[in-house]
Amino acid sequence: MTLPFPNDPAMREALSERLRFYRELGIGEFYRRPVDEAAWTQAEPEPQLEEARVAAPPEPVRREIPAAAAPPVRNAAIFSSQIEESLIAPRKPFPAPPPQAAALPPEQHFAALKLIREEIGDCTRCDLSKGRNKIVFGDGHPEAKLFFVGEGPGADEDAQGLPFVGRGGQLLNNMINAMGLKREDVYIANVVKCRPPANRTPEPDEAHTCSPFLFRQIDVVRPQVIVALGQTAVTYLTGEKKPLSAWRGTVHPLRGTKLIVTYHPAFLLRDPNQKKHAWADLQIAMRELGLTAPARK
Missing domain, CATH: 3.40.470.10 (Uracil-DNA glycosylase-like domain)
Incomplete structure (x- = not known):
């Protein structure tokens, strides 16, 4: 499903700026990872994420599916540490600007x-x-x-x-x-x-x-x-x-x-x-x- 991009110019600018921020931090691959969408929507919540959830709304009833069809469980702790590491140390740091040249007449x-x-x-x-x-x-x-x-x-x-x-x-x-x-x-x-x-x-x-x-x-x-x-x-x-x-x-x-x-x-x-x-x-x-x-x- 594709969500409509907001028509409000200020909101568009804010969302575009946030996307540029994440891209420059080098963490874009987290949302580009291919996922079996059908299996993902049918699978039970990941235990690690469920424990951290506070006052979460009731989960909708899901039909049972074979275990083999469910996506592999990701390690939430590792996932969080990867994000934190990317925020602290971007993958592509800014190179030093060239030394300032001498003034010319x-x-x-x-x-x-x-x-x-x-x-x-x-x-x-x-x-x-x-x-x-x-x-x-x-x-x-x-x-x-x-x-x-x-x-x-x-x-x-x-x-x-x-x-x-x-x-x-x-x-x-x-x-x-x-x-x-x-x-x-x-x-x-x-x-x-x-x-x-x-x-x-x-x-x-x-x-x-x-x-x-x-x-x-x-x-x-x-x-x-x-x-x-x-x-x-x-x-x-x-x-x-x-x-x-x-x-x-x-x-x-x-x-x-x-x-x-x-x-x-x-x-x-x-x-x-x-x-x-x-x-x-x-x-x-x-x-x-x-x-x-x-x-x-």
Whole structure:
């Protein structure tokens, strides 16, 4: 039986984030294990799980089935310890980011970014290359004081080879303008530079393969403030998996600059009520940059 996915955008975002959390912890195989569903629904409850159950509702009457047809009894203690071990020590820990490169004179920033793009080349380092149209390297001022980091390209970005040019990009442009800046004043890049299939969240191996190029872009531009747009961006920038609420509202140190976290524009399009909270995050960035919002006309 397939359960319907909720229509509420906030609930969809929360469920998607929880699934990404479990996948990055490497415990997805527990719910992918093939099971004889007919036998499972007819079998008696496992003794270990039954003992731990508190105030459980009465079990429905089940018809007797031959013992050979019942699924093998799993050891609940072992099962629980495997989950606990996965939560404490993820199977694929975050690799250390590359060492921070020496600062370059401003006049060399453009050429340095061009060299990074040339090194990426027609990249086939991960499976995302198989379905992409164009590599989306980055866009903006090579000496920008403000650097936005997103998750990955979407369909419009994949077609044009530029980050944030679809509906989410239009909203990001509005956010930048509200700060008293123009898009050409900032720099924009993503954790991965090829579009994930169906706009899914990048897999850890894909993000780990591509993120070193992002760190090198940051080291060249040397912004005063980095704004991480969404959970994926802050996770791979910091190497820490925490809820977005634990990051927002505070300035964090990152590679000699200041990191501020807010919602991804795509999420704000699904839940416009969160825009006021995103604006509060951007005002923190403005204070760090010494900016004043332009007067509304």
